[in-house]
Amino acid sequence: MRGESTRRGFLGLAGGAAGAVLLGSCAKGGETKRPRKGGTVRAVFPGAGAKETLDPHAQRQFVDIARHKAVFDKLVELNGTLHPVPRLATRWETNAEATVWRFELRDAAFHDGHRLDADDVLYSLARILDPDAADHKAKSSLSIIDLRRSRAISGGRGVELVLKRPNAELPSLLAMTGTAVVRRGYRDPSRPVGTGPFQFRSFTAGRTFIARRFDDHWAGPPHVDELRILSAETEARGNAVQAGEVEYAHEMSPTFARVVRGNSKVRIVATPGSGAEGFALKTDRPPFDDPDAAMAMKLLADREKLVNTVLGGKGELGNDIFGRGFEYYPENVPQRGRDVEEARRLLRKSGALNKEITFYTATIADTFVDSAHMFAEQAAEAGLRIKVTTGPPESYFTDMLKTGTIGSHRSGAMPIPTYLSERFLSDSPQNATAWHRPDFDEQFVKAQSETDEKKRTELYRDVQLHLRDTGGLVLWGHPDWLNAVSTKLHGVKPAPPNTLEWARFDTVWLG
């Protein structure tokens, strides 16, 4: 069991030194007052129409995750540095090989009065791993759990999970999206019964979700009586929060942040470096099967210009490593700069100069198309011709696994080991850089099974530097995460998406 990491102190101390960038005039007003009870909080997220679901194991969209978070709890959550912290599991321990894990369960009540026990946890895991459920999000990452050998312990107050192969990151995997603990026997997704801070009332996909305060929540009842989580497009979210029709608007643009600067009704809660923007170079085909050609791309990217233009200055420079500020991020790695001369030399050496390369992107986000075109211009300075083509946005992330030599890449916040294992192992489901290196796989597995935290951190450092220097990822920026909040709403903390404090409405109150 590890201690709480406090490397990034801004989660606990909004308005503190480094992390919390709070724009708007009334940013700090009222945050220290005692929370007031009552009222309805309306939060609006980007919608996904009929795709929105109440099934907490099938979730894909932020709006779903926020709704499920209100109704359900997980065994473990992630804090601001993506380090696992206790929720329904109060503590955990593992054997020396990281193959058997024991979790102690909290005394928590479901909304129907049933008390949480090991059977609920085992039922939830079995439901997630259901072979017939194609859409269960955590299925592949939790498939290392051997359910037949896992069992209840301490008279149902604990659970022992046996793994098929060693993994020291199991708590993080149990904190990922799609891992909520449901009541045993849960079958009808339209009637969710959880242990979460809000009790489900109603739901219309693509529109609304209403939940009421749950007074018996194990962490104490929420401050507000009612929570409404709504779906809307960018324009409507911006208008609604400005007009006072909602109190919280998720995922706003740098442009919107500029518009409401000085607005007395709305403030922006920004979480720095909450994700990653980059280019994926396909390393299984020329020219990027030669690491020199890939390195040339990393040296050609003008990161400063990309961050200032494409992200509107709301972000930090990337250093071709995912997860700045997160647990296991290698310290003291010099920032990679631009070196056109060296890039030209490497390109000439690998024979890639004066050949045309296809950059396959889509209009999923403005950042994708903008950064692709800007990079094409930057690469042209070294005599490299990049042709930007755009595909249909809806199926881009499936298409790009097969198409193009360079692709657009982005990622939200997640633990570094999860990011690496889903994208850079030979059998990774989203291997966008087509990175198939048995020696890398081996290196990663060794790090993942190391139970000594210090040694593990060292091993992960080597894994990440290996990828940074020879792999196909050009990670040029870490965008800030921008949410707009009514100045009437208090207690909203900056937090990377999918972490404990993100989209958390049981600790907010109306002033």
Add this chain to the structure above:
Amino acid sequence: MARHALRRVSLAVVQLAALAILIFLLTALLPGDAAEVAFNEQASLEQVAQLRTQLGLDRPLADRFADWAGALLSGDLGTSLIGGEPVGGIVARSLATTALLACVTAVLLVPLSLVLGLVMGLREGGRLDRALSAVMLALNSVPDFVLALVAVAVFALRLGWFPSTWLDAGAADLLTRPGLLVLPVAVLLARTVCLLARQFRAGTIAALHADYVVQARRLGVPRGRLVLRHVLPNAAVPGVQELARTGDQLLGGVLIVEAVFAIPGSATALVDAVQGRDVPVVQALTLLLAAVALAFNVAADLVSHRLAPRTEVLR
């Protein structure tokens, strides 16, 4: 008249059948399918393949068409590929809101443009006519989305008179919050009123200069009766034909208005369905919207035929 109506309606049925085939083929041409789209950024090729088999998307096109057309003829619109809800329910729910918007707009549209057109036509070249014409020309050249955004910025955000969105509200809330309708309907009306009123104005002017009106005036028919009995029915003809075209334009306007104001109508449902590649919903909504547009055109043809039988629409 009856023969004319029968011919016109049977032609519409043939058109609708052709449209159904076209819609099916066009939706089959959409890049990507529901399985590919479902997983968003977390797609793995195996999961996509598994879901594709579950949804029956890997079956041959001809088989899928036969199933779809067969079900359609028996009135079954199929089930959604996302969530498995019957398409009929999704369509009915979304169309109800759009129909409400359209009805409120239509109820205001015709009298408003008729009165405006008549007033302008009767004062042809006068100060009022010139002023109204200038305003209409200006309004007509502003795209719907610009008008919608400006209306929100001014009347919702700055003045706070009306809600800026339908977030957290639906058609059922209109009785308690009628203010929800004001901005969307105003935007929908703005351009269509301009178009229609100018047609009515032209019709009025043409009718006023027609020989029979000149003759009626010479015979001393009172002005009120002259306008209502002799000018109005003929003045309305170009307007009624324009009204059918306005119907098509309204559909386009509704799309924008629903997006800006976050209204849960058929346009929103259609956009969601296209984005999710929920083909049965796309097909059903497109077909129904096409049927409505066809019905509008048939009705307009028949009404103008009745108003002025000499206009032979269908040769």
